[in-house]
Amino acid sequence: xxxxxxxxxxxxxxxxxxxxxxxxxxxxxxxxxxxxxxxxxxxxxxxxxxxxxxxxxxxxxxxxxxxxxxxxxxxxxxxxxxxxxxxxxxxxxxxxxxxxxxxxxxxxxxxxxxxxxxxxxxxxxxxxxxxxxxxxxxxxxxxxxxxxxxxxxxxxxxxxxxxxxxxxxxxxxxxxxxxxxxxxxxxxxxxxxxxxxxxxxxxxxxxxxxxxxxxxxxxx
Ligand SMILES: [Zn+2]
Numbered sequence: 001x002x003x004x005x006x007x008x009x010x011x012x013x014x015x016x017x018x019x020x021x022x023x024x025x026x027x028x029x030x031x032x033x034x035x036x037x038x039x040x041x042x043x044x045x046x047x048x049x050x051x052x053x054x055x056x057x058x059x060x061x062x063x064x065x066x067x068x069x070x071x072x073x074x075x076x077x078x079x080x081x082x083x084x085x086x087x088x089x090x091x092x093x094x095x096x097x098x099x100x101x102x103x104x105x106x107x108x109x110x111x112x113x114x115x116x117x118x119x120x121x122x123x124x125x126x127x128x129x130x131x132x133x134x135x136x137x138x139x140x141x142x143x144x145x146x147x148x149x150x151x152x153x154x155x156x157x158x159x160x161x162x163x164x165x166x167x168x169x170x171x172x173x174x175x176x177x178x179x180x181x182x183x184x185x186x187x188x189x190x191x192x193x194x195x196x197x198x199x200x201x202x203x204x205x206x207x208x209x210x211x212x213x214x215x216x217x218x219x220x
Pocket of ligand 1: 110133199
């Protein structure tokens, strides 16, 4: 089983330094694909951002939607950047109150913090894939072992967002929270997930060190 690693970034990073950062990563630790976070309609109109997205297109696998861009996508099923090859990630909490979603097939639903999987699985369509955010799941009171026992969850997970966590604190660099890396590795072996996005907040240095830890886990 091949594990792939992607880096999740906020658009703030993108605007100021993501292009430079991706170059740096590519020249140091290397990565297989990238996840781009988009939050505002203005960002969708930003020529500089469009240009960067075109430039990095071969590496971009997901657009991770937030805020008004996510609401627009859920309401209008309109892609932020027209491409059927990219996956679109939205958050489960924003699906509240609607029983069935006819979302485009390339949509992946991520578990929100303090959400539960029985609710998520009951509101999304059976064919919709799930992005399992480890920090959000732990902040919602699950253990890695609990996740393995939820009927129908693991076979539907097409992507994992990984970061460390400490109680309700999420998206910490790996090794800075309470996640047992050995347990996480065992958890991965129980799944068929082949794509993992490192979703760590903080400066480039912290992201780089988490990336190195993650690569080491996946290799051994
Ligand atoms: Zn996430």
